[in-house]
Structures are given as C-alpha cells and as structure tokens.
Amino acid sequence: MEIQLNKTEQLLTDNRALINEARSFLEANGKRYDLSEWVTLKEYAKRHNLETISVVSNWINRGRIPAEDIIEVEELNGLKLIRDKVYQ
Structure with a gap:
C-alpha cells in the first residue's frame, strides 16, 4: 500500500x-494564455460534436479559424491548441 x-x-x-x-x-x-480558454483539436471536436479532428484541421487550413485563435507548441511536437469558441 x-x-x-x-x-x-x-x-x-x-x-x-x-x-x-x-x-x-x-x-x-x-x-500569457488562459489555458481554460484553449483546447486541443481533439477536445474541440468532442465538445462541439464534430465527426473527426480533420474537420477542425480543415477549418484551420482554410482560415475559418483565425491565426490569433491558434497556438502551436513546438516543444510538444507541434501540438496545436485553439480557442474554445464557436466558429462560423
């Protein structure tokens, strides 16, 4: 024990x-980022009922999610965090 x-x-x-x-x-x-506002792509897809994280990746590539709402952490193998809000 x-x-x-x-x-x-x-x-x-x-x-x-x-x-x-x-x-x-x-x-x-x-x-300084408030980490309660930022989530991984996987967590974003889960919270917003998206089929896969590919949807979120496509939004990033097409500019639907603006650059100021994306953080890429190179020290964590390029992990991307996005601001947790609804994107139109």
Whole structure:
C-alpha cells in the first residue's frame, strides 16, 4: 500500500512539474494564455460534436479559424491548441 502511495505522489509531482513547464513556455513568448480558454483539436471536436479532428484541421487550413485563435507548441511536437469558441 505504501509503495502505491509513493508512486501516486511521484506521479502527482511529475504532473505538476509538466504543468509548470507548459505555463512557463506560454509565458516565455511574451504572451500569457488562459489555458481554460484553449483546447486541443481533439477536445474541440468532442465538445462541439464534430465527426473527426480533420474537420477542425480543415477549418484551420482554410482560415475559418483565425491565426490569433491558434497556438502551436513546438516543444510538444507541434501540438496545436485553439480557442474554445464557436466558429462560423
């Protein structure tokens, strides 16, 4: 039981460190992003009942989602985040 508790505590510590690292990166670019407003393409598709993330990718490529509503995090293998709002 104690070993499992130690593993859980270590996972929580590691997760906190990763979160802090991500916040540092976003703040290091001279802008501060409220991470509650930004989601991954997969999460956006899920929240807005879209069939696949391909729909969201196409919107980005066609400019339906404006550049100011997209963040690309190179340190996380080019992970894209978009502002969570309805796009027309």
